[in-house]
Amino acid sequence: MLEVALDARRGSFHLQIECRLASEWTVVFGPSGAGKSTLLRLLAGLDRPDRGRIALDGSFLTDSALGLWLKPGPRHTSMVTQQPALFPHLSVASNVAYGLGSLNRASRARRVEEMLDLVGATDLPGYNVRQLSGGEAQRVALARALAPQSRLLLLDEPFSALDGAASDALLARLQPWLKQHRVQTVLATHDATDAFATCAEVALLRGGRLAALGPAAEVLASERDRLIGRLARG
Numbered sequence: 001m002l003e004v005a006l007d008a009r010r011g012s013f014h015l016q017i018e019c020r021l022a023s024e025w026t027v028v029f030g031p032s033g034a035g036k037s038t039l040l041r042l043l044a045g046l047d048r049p050d051r052g053r054i055a056l057d058g059s060f061l062t063d064s065a066l067g068l069w070l071k072p073g074p075r076h077t078s079m080v081t082q083q084p085a086l087f088p089h090l091s092v093a094s095n096v097a098y099g100l101g102s103l104n105r106a107s108r109a110r111r112v113e114e115m116l117d118l119v120g121a122t123d124l125p126g127y128n129v130r131q132l133s134g135g136e137a138q139r140v141a142l143a144r145a146l147a148p149q150s151r152l153l154l155l156d157e158p159f160s161a162l163d164g165a166a167s168d169a170l171l172a173r174l175q176p177w178l179k180q181h182r183v184q185t186v187l188a189t190h191d192a193t194d195a196f197a198t199c200a201e202v203a204l205l206r207g208g209r210l211a212a213l214g215p216a217a218e219v220l221a222s223e224r225d226r227l228i229g230r231l232a233r234g
Helices: 036-044 092-096 105-118 134-146 164-180 192-198 221-233
Strands: 002-010 013-021 025-029 051-056 059-063 077-080 152-156 184-189 201-206 209-215
Touching: 002 036, 013 036, 013 201, 013 209, 025 036, 025 192, 036 051, 036 077, 036 152, 036 184, 077 134, 092 105, 092 134, 105 134, 105 164, 134 152, 134 164
Parallel strands: 025 184, 025 201, 077 152, 152 184
Antiparallel strands: 002 013, 002 051, 051 059, 201 209
């Protein structure tokens, strides 16, 4: 379970959110500017709140009252963003193996192979990342984030370079693996189909506040009706 109580001002924007995310898969949904990326950066330890705390399975990762701050790294959290941010001087395989220094060479090689297979990129290990398409780079970035098997996986619009069918297929492969390895996942998106496709719990953000939290069918009922209307008109 992920417990969050955060207060963060960034210029004129104010994120103020308190909730418990108990689902294995949570979609943070909202329009641009709602605070989705800010929330994920705080959860990842890439940014600090003005006040607040983050606890994962009962252990505090961040608590401003105690001066405790989560440091970025693979131990607790891994994050994938729209921009893959791969190391350009390393091969695909070396990128995926980057956070696996505690494993021996044979174990690292097996983990890299497993992760690339999971994301549908088994033909890419020897490639230089400069040779990759946008969709391929996003798959490799996801494999790199999955490889350390962190307790919390944060996904910020990670499939934007993939078409709908490819994104759905990747999500279908990913969810059982995450459940098997007990990795809690938070996916930030402005596309409601991601929530419906994964049968997720949805945290709806509006203007830096949590407007609703619950099953996708309930929280996004109006969004579902809008999508059905668009399909009918098409």
